[in-house]
Amino acid sequence: MxxxxxxxxxxxxxxxxxxxxxxxxxxxxxxxxxxxxxxxxxxxxxxxxxxxxxxxxxxxxxxxxxxxxxxxxxxxxxxxxRADGAAGLGLEVGVDHLSACVLDLARRVRYRHVVTGDNRGRGPAAVLAALAGLAGEAVAAADGQGLAVSGAAVALPGLLDRENGVVRHAPNLGWTDVPVAGSLTGLPAEYDNEANLAALGELWFGGGARLGDFVHVSGEIGIGAGIVVDGRVFRGAHGFAGELGHLVADPSGPPCPCGGRGCLEQIAGRDALLHAAGIPAGDAAPGVLAARLAGGDERALAAADRAGRALGGALAAAVNLLDPDTIVLGGVYPPLAPWIVPPLRAALAAGPGSLRRAVPPVEVSALADGAAVLGAAGLVIERLLADPAPLLP
Amino acid sequence: MxxxxxxxxxxxxxxxxxxxxxxxxxxxxxxxxxxxxxxxxxxxxxxxxxxxxxxxxxxxxxxxxxxxxxxxxxxxxxxxxRADGAAGLGLEVGVDHLSACVLDLARRVRYRHVVTGDNRGRGPAAVLAALAGLAGEAVAAADGQGLAVSGAAVALPGLLDRENGVVRHAPNLGWTDVPVAGSLTGLPAEYDNEANLAALGELWFGGGARLGDFVHVSGEIGIGAGIVVDGRVFRGAHGFAGELGHLVADPSGPPCPCGGRGCLEQIAGRDALLHAAGIPAGDAAPGVLAARLAGGDERALAAADRAGRALGGALAAAVNLLDPDTIVLGGVYPPLAPWIVPPLRAALAAGPGSLRRAVPPVEVSALADGAAVLGAAGLVIERLLADPAPLLP
The missing domain is CATH 1.10.10.10 (Winged helix-like DNA-binding domain superfamily/Winged helix DNA-binding domain)
Structure with a gap:
């Protein structure tokens, strides 16, 4: 580490x-x-x-x-x-789930809890209250194992003002300018973009240093990229870097909650993919899609092919601009990889491949959905190790 | 500094x-x-x-x-x-010119020389010999002013293996795997991408620190971007970052020497723009284009509008991925800015503008064509100041 x-x-x-x-x-x-x-x-x-x-x-x-x-x-x-001393709490607000994860100082997973349920219907206050409840349960469970949670990091699917703890714009949750700082009473907490934390999860719990500089694609209802350069997240001037999902994949495509049109996530995001395959969104829907793909369903195959090509086109832009060593697909993509990756690779090779003669290898994350909450908890541990002073007697 | x-x-x-x-x-x-x-x-x-x-x-x-x-x-x-001691030599191989520039330690310009002429017709050996001649003249002229040139940096329009001094692929020059190291006899030299050095030129001689993190667009026959983050060039894992010109602007557009189709530089690059405006390429052609635009020539106006929109679309991808503070247009664009910038801004605002509520300001470089050679010479001075040991008695 x-x-x-x-x-x-x-x-x-x-x-x-x-x-x-x-x-x-x-x-x-x-x-x-x-x-x-x-x-x-x-x-x-x-x-x-x-x-x-x-x-x-x-x-x-x-x-x-x-x-x-x-x-x-x-x-x-x-x-x-010490395995039974300080610990870090990771939390995640997904569009359709809340989750919590506790790591000890050696970054072993000591507790995990995922609660599924659509967070778009209820307001931010209800979601944040439920998250605080989940955090309280996690702290109590950690305490039962002799672990003292010293802080938390929260993954959120949107653009954040990290300094002030405000979600500026999370179109898939329908949140605008929602203050989140202080919502976890009694626990120092920080807030970060889901895609950034998923990339850190991949760095610490997935492919690791072997990946070199990499772009981690978080395929959820929205699509974000975490850009890791020299072991750090590249955040950009305002913390908004990596918005891969809002690259235009099809200028005549469907409108996007961001205000744009034909954004990548309207073609290759989870719900867009399910919709194109004719599968109602819901908890088991990605599993249904994988089963239909395996069964050779024409509509599902066409949707996966289109999503793969759109991802490849957007990643071609990312490779041209960022020049990473590796691309990693996470979120809902790993079980769909046999159908999504071949058209993705073809689209990628047709772009920067010709200029560079080689495009970065495309890997599939073994962490899938859990990457962001692992990265969040890992960030708390990273902070403890980098500055243990607050814990000293 | x-x-x-x-x-x-x-x-x-x-x-x-x-x-x-x-x-x-x-x-x-x-x-x-x-x-x-x-x-x-x-x-x-x-x-x-x-x-x-x-x-x-x-x-x-x-x-x-x-x-x-x-x-x-x-x-x-x-x-x-000291104003009359060590000095740095910047050189540039453009598609249609060679240039040289000497800076003293305080980074004042003490010598400049530009030789226009198409470098696509003659082979790499002839181009590099001409460059070496230009370098020799610059060193002699500096010597005449009491300046001792201690090293050189060379800007080249293509993908470089900087470590080994090889131009991997410069499609607009028609060069592939051309070794350039050692071509300037008697002078330590390094080689870098034109767009990266132009961005450093902008950092040191143009907008400077006020620009924050910025993307500098070098609009030449090809289009490259220099990405400056925290005062450094972001180069990517292999030194190939910033290839803005090969983002696909129009999937059904013309083929590109890179092997792709509809690349940005096939629509908004210098020669593509001139061709669309019906102006033969040549030394004075950008001036002719500016004059026709000022005179309201329909074909020129349509070409500039299309180029501006294509640039705005590619820069929307760059803003979504990189989140810079500022965008700076250099190369051939500054005199064309009144016609190119409005459609560019409109295309940019239609993309990430809606997500962020504000897109980065688009500025026009005051350095124009000279940015890369200034950045190259400035890099030599930067190196001297960072490590004066080789110059010590």
Missing amino acids: TNSGNVPVRHATMRGRNLAVVLEHIARHQPVTRARLAELTGFTKTTVSNLVGILDDAGLVVDGAPVHEGERGRPGVAVSL | TNSGNVPVRHATMRGRNLAVVLEHIARHQPVTRARLAELTGFTKTTVSNLVGILDDAGLVVDGAPVHEGERGRPGVAVSL
């Missing part, structure tokens, strides 16, 4: 900075002896021992079994991240 | 790093006293004096007139970058 740089921190004190350095090395190399930490950090063994002692008192690390390093000498005692 | 971070440097020695820190502060704050440099850098006054002495011996800085800082005490002697 590396510090992805998603959490720029200015440490108030030299001690705070040194604690973060030691903690990062423990996270990356655990179990690891104090002697090895001294080598890795350049600090003296005494300094390392003092810093590890502070982290231990704060419940962040724990001494484990003795380990032999090298061929001679006494065994050292290896330090690891 | 700030270090834009375009030149990541690992200094071999602490002295090298400290010299670069002092030199950067001199560049940014000149004329500046040693006492102020000590405040700015955190070094002791003795250390600053020693480092300034080394830079002075190397001919990089010079003492100027005494300056008073604060209300009391002796005047200090202010240090500045």
Whole structure:
């Protein structure tokens, strides 16, 4: 696990900075002896021992079994991240679900809960109240496992003003200028775009560093892209980068809640795809679509082909502009990949493929729907490791 | 002038790093006293004096007139970058011209030379030999002004393997896999995409930091974009980012040398625009186009309108994916702006404008054609200031 740089921190004190350095090395190399930490950090063994002692008192690390390093000498005692100390809560507001996930410091999943239900019908206040309820249950469940949730990150499907905690525009939820900051009482929380957090989920729990720089496509009712460059989310000047779903796929296509026409998500988004295949939207609908595709249903096959070509065209623009190493398809696409990926690849190769002679490989996420909530919880852990000071006694 | 971070440097020695820190502060704050440099850098006054002495011996800085800082005490002697010491050479291979430009350390233009002539007819060897001749003349002219050119950067219109100095694919020149490294004998040189260097030219000599994160559109025969984020060029995983000209503007449009069809540059590139306006390509053709537009020529007006709309559509994709603060139009577009910008803005507002409620302002570069060669020379100076060690006695 590396510090992805998603959490720029200015440490108030030299001690705070040194604690973060030691903690990062423990996270990356655990179990690891104090002697090895001294080598890795350049600090003296005494300094390392003092810093590890502070982290231990704060419940962040724990001494484990003795380990032999090298061929001679006494065994050292290896330090690891503590599995029953601080924890991070990830939450997600989807168009048709709410979900929660708790990770411990070693980023193991300790709790997950998904509640399906359409969030378009009820207002933001009801949705946020339900989310706060879900958060409370998660914190209590974590507490039952000896975990203390120290903060939360919330994934939302729209354009956010992250600084002020306001959803500026979430067309698929029908939300405009909805303040969300403070809706989780008693828990420090931050709010981010679903597609960005899904990309971080893929970075930490999916393909990882092997993917290089990648574009992660979150195929939900809307379609967002998370752009990961050098292990960080590329957010743009106002945090609105990666709006792949609003690239125009067909200028004469259907109108989009964004105000545009023929946007990619009106052709390749989940509900658009189901509609084109003649399947009513609903909980089991993506499964029905996969079954019809497998059965050779003509209408389903035509819808998947059209969606794949539209995705390939939009991703051709993304490849020309962003030049990633890899493209990853997430959300509803993985089970549909056998039918969507071939036309996607063909459309992609017809664009930048000819210029570059090779287009980036298109991979299918193994995380599917869960990526954003995992990325959200992972971001809380990332923040803890990058700046443990608030947890110190 | 700030270090834009375009030149990541690992200094071999602490002295090298400290010299670069002092030199950067001199560049940014000149004329500046040693006492102020000590405040700015955190070094002791003795250390600053020693480092300034080394830079002075190397001919990089010079003492100027005494300056008073604060209300009391002796005047200090202010240090500045030396105007007649080291210099940087920028070169450009355009489809229809070669150009050279020399900057001194303070990035003042000390020499410029543009030779027009079609480079598509003759092979790469002849073009590179002519470029080397131009470079030799520039170095001699700089020498005549007391300037010592320490290196060069070359702008090329295509996809480059920068590490190995190979033009992978420059469709508008007709070059494929052309090695360019070493073509300028006796001068360390690097090679970069024309659009990237034009964006750096805009950053250093045009709109500057006021632009924030920006997309600079180089409208030549081809169309490239330079993407500047946090003062650096965003290059992508393989250095191929920003290929705006190969976004598909019209799927049923004309074929493109890249192998695609209906690429933006086949509609809004210089020659495509002239062709649509019924004007033969040639040196004075853009001027003829501007004159016909001003005179209300129907065919010219239709061509400019179509080009503007196509540019707006491609830039809508760029805004959705990259979320810049500003868009800057360069190359051949500035004199055509009154006719191209209104349809461009309309197309842009119809795309991401509706989602964001505001699209980035579209500005017109004051540098026009010269941006890339200025950016190339500026990059050499940036490199010198970031790592003066090679110039030290």
